[in-house]
């Protein structure tokens with residue numbers, strides 16, 4: 367794990383309350399894998415005291431991109447940073463996505479801000495020989511759709527859903543997945559109810575399925591136990607730490 371102080375190259379809005387920050391972080395850009403995450407902290411403040419986890423969105427040369435939704439103090443501070451601003455970063459953290467480059471088709475399923483780990487992954491899959499990468503992406507309303515053109519330009523087949531019908535099809539993204547029954551494996555990231563629905567559909571349709579959990583985290587590297595999730599074991603269940611055993615889990619491993 368690297369611990370760096372990095373400079374902001376740019377910080378631009380992508381959608382309503384959604385920004386993309388580009389960080390000059392060459393040592394991390396060289397070794398981070400899709401599905402891994404970073405802890406970010408704004409220096410010089412104790413409010414918030416702790417860092418927060420953010421998924422890798424993209425690698426651009428020696429820089430890394432992170433896309434985030436402004437939802438509290440940390441992300442409000444993050445959105446106030448401009449070119450030349452400073453951030454403390456530690457990572458890469460977590461296990462990352464499975465290597466599915468030998469598969470014909472991979473389906474990514476995202477809800478809310480859950481599309482953010484998938485752009486770098488889609489690029490890696492297509493580069494490794496996956497013939498078709500599909501993204502099913504659901505948001506509440508059109509103004510919150512962030513990065514759709516990034517995925518399309520990367521060669522991903524994007525299907526959109528919105529709760530109010532202002533973008534794509536009206537309804538939940540899981541309704542579209544249930545209708546289309548896209549080929550697996552499926553990899554999902556988003557709110558808990560969406561992940562439950564995806565896991566249920568995958569089980570019903572016997573599709574291999576992985577989920578990336580958005581569990582709150584305090585340290586990011588295994589010492590605080592703030593991020594535990596329940597997994598099945600041979601004799602019942604146990605806790606695993608999302609930050610080091612995840613954030614990506616086979617859906618069969620998770621307790622319902």
Ligand code: FES
Nearest residue numbers: 586588590591609
């Ligand atoms: Fe501290 Fe996982 S975030 S143990």
